[in-house]
Amino acid sequence: MEQTYTFTSEDLQEIETIKAKFPAVMPATLPVLWVAQRRFGHVEPAVQRLVADTLGLPEAHVHGVATFYTQYYKEKKGKYVLDVCTTTSCQLCGGYEMLHYLEDKLGIKAGETTEDGMFSIQSVECLGACGYAPMMQITNDVYVNNLTEEKLDDVIESLKSGKMPEFESVGMPLLEKRNI
């Protein structure tokens, strides 16, 4: 039996706010897919159908959009999705070493999910944090910068107890304070 999904009344209210931003309904597709993914953890086909029905758009359209953008999970993922950046700046600063360390630690390869459903690992493209390489993002949310093996150990430990790391603000290095 395929699972059925429904939006809460809160979600529906948010969807109305989103629709009001645009002169048509179609532009709500991406933001409503986000609402759905944050609610259900993924946008597998049954969720895409819900989005299509809610907006009165063809399912084929919503499916086309969901499959174009990499951040939408077209199937169920782990509770925490670890997106390790391996693009140029991160590659130069050890991004692949961090990825492989995580793979060994969790016993899965990039693209896979642990058996207990806790973790997925993905090797992803530049996340716009190149100066803080190597880095990763957790489940489309918080960035973890300047990764080391120790830092990864700590993050995994805290995620196991259900605690997301906090947002790390990386300052603008102020020239005045550097005596140059």
Add this chain to the structure above:
Amino acid sequence: MAVDWKSYKPVIIPDIPNLQELDVYLKNDGYTALKKVVTGSDWTPESVVNEVKAANIRGRGGAGFNAGLKWSFMPKPDGGPRYLACNGDESEPGTFKDRKIFEYNPHLFIEGALIAAYAMQVSTIYVYIRGEYYSWIKMMEKALKDAYDRGFIGKKIFGSDFSVDFHVTSGAGAYICGEETSMLESLEGKRGYPRVKPPFPAQKGLWGRPTTINNIETLANVPLVINKGADWFKGIGVETHPGPVLYGISGHVNRPGVYELPSGVPVFDLINEVAGGMRNGKKLKALIPGGSSTPVLRADQLEGVSMDADSLREAGSMMGTAGMIVMDEDTDMVDMLWRISHFYHHESCGQCTPCREGTGWAEKILLKIKNGNGEIRDLDLLHTVANQMEGRTICALADAAAWPIRNTINRFRDEFDARCKKSVHAVA
């Protein structure tokens, strides 16, 4: 004359604590430029366009086009909707500067976009932020709400006849959506396939209506130009590419980060002084000066080069987004080029055959070379692939993918030859 950067005081992201809070921004002349243009009798939409054009703010999204000149391409208002779409997609590898504006001075960008909207008589502004920047999207949503609540956005701003709406929208993971027409498609709720030009967005943009696209950093310069004048702006940095620049420095340096300095700072000063020199005392090998699509330069090509469009062109590269990727002597250029090619293959939207197939072939051949199975003729094949990609496609992603291939191989030919040699001997 070298640019005097040591005495420079940042203006885009000045050293003022909590400037991201609206009250702090207001205490520091916030929204005075907007007030001036919408209520002052000495400003009209045309005069704002002209002042910004005179300042020659060259687009900070990569192409370096004069912002005021771009605004002047908007057709005369016909009573229908017109749009400004602010590009916060920031996905070019090596680039991480616009998020600093979202985090540390969002109201400067908002004010700049509002002035741009006034100048082009736009009714709705969208800021499109890459989906990965979830934390920064939240910051922008808060800043916009605060500005709405105080009446800087909405109906009859400062009691004038100027009304405008301003919304945040987000992507969901696709580098191509930074290309301006792809961004418009994405904003319209579709797959991000770039559009064929012409028609240009100024004629037919969002929902077929006149639309201008500007980068976040570009717009953040606008209130400064209005408050201090085009001449002040042109006095910062080099004349042909004036103004402050947010340099993003990453890779093998001691202090990577985003630094605001005048345009035209010598490359060696940025690496050795600003970013604290090379990590672990290693020697500099190469630099990608402005994001991954700008051609890599060898250390010996950097003598006397500074970060501005002309100097970099003479050296054989481009300013791009000023996202500098610094590489030390241990860097494997074959691995580096393979990874960049993987990126462009992954991000090609697939509409054009030369791009879809070319990026795939390039990645495959480079993987073969990287794994020690390449032959010298594969390098020629890579050149052929690059030639067939360039200038034959709907958008510039194919060019952006071709340039690194050609230039990295040409400029580090020995290294590529050495990786191929084994199989050549095996054949001989």
